[in-house]
Amino acid sequence: MAGPAIDIDALYRRYGPLVLRRVRRFFPDDEEAVEVLQEIFLRVITHSADFRGDASPATWLYQIATRHCLGRLRDTTRRRTLMEDRGEISWAPTVTRPVQEHVALVDSLWRTLDPQLVEIGVYYHLDGMTHAEIAELLGVSRRTVGNRLDELAARAKATEGES
């Protein structure tokens, strides 16, 4: 069923700065960030029918922005880590001791895992979200989130064994 009609200009005015903040996590360069912001809202124009009326536009746009940035990073030919600046190794304010899957995700795993697993890994390890927050954002069960994070941990452990 199609969601409610969306006023893209109004969305851009209200939530554009929030989306730009999200984009800057992945693309710190100002010019590139603004370019990605524009791409995201053009994507919103073509995907506006996907908007669920019961969700906040902010969370919907946050998810679109995250997916778009991860896709763009994956497509880029430049060799880079998931985070340009690994000084803090996290976006969450108080994560000081990243676990192995966190480091592996940021360094290399994100290039090879399926997009949903990377997305869940980013929400959990970099944003610091709870299973419940991620489940609500993605419209999946908490069990699914837990299973997928177990999968990520197993992949990270295998990577550790290889190195």
Add this chain to the structure above:
Amino acid sequence: MSGFARDGHVLDLGLERFLLDDLAPADRRAVKAHLRDCALCRDRVEAIRLDLSVPLPPLDATRAAPATPGTPAGRVWVGVVVGALAALVTAWWLSRAR
């Protein structure tokens, strides 16, 4: 979404939605209560407030994908072409009828 992270602090998204007055009333109250007690998140919310106040460039809709028959712009062009053809056929038919 409650807006809280695993570490007990407010997520960036939670603070952004708080500033945009976009949280459900109960979640907003919870964030407000947390901010009263947490200097770290109070600092973060001020930094985010500054970020959100920066003006954006206008949305450049001209960079949208080229119009196809499935898009509104594409449908307009299809209408124009069909209309022109219909006019030509009508003119031809009238000239033959004379």
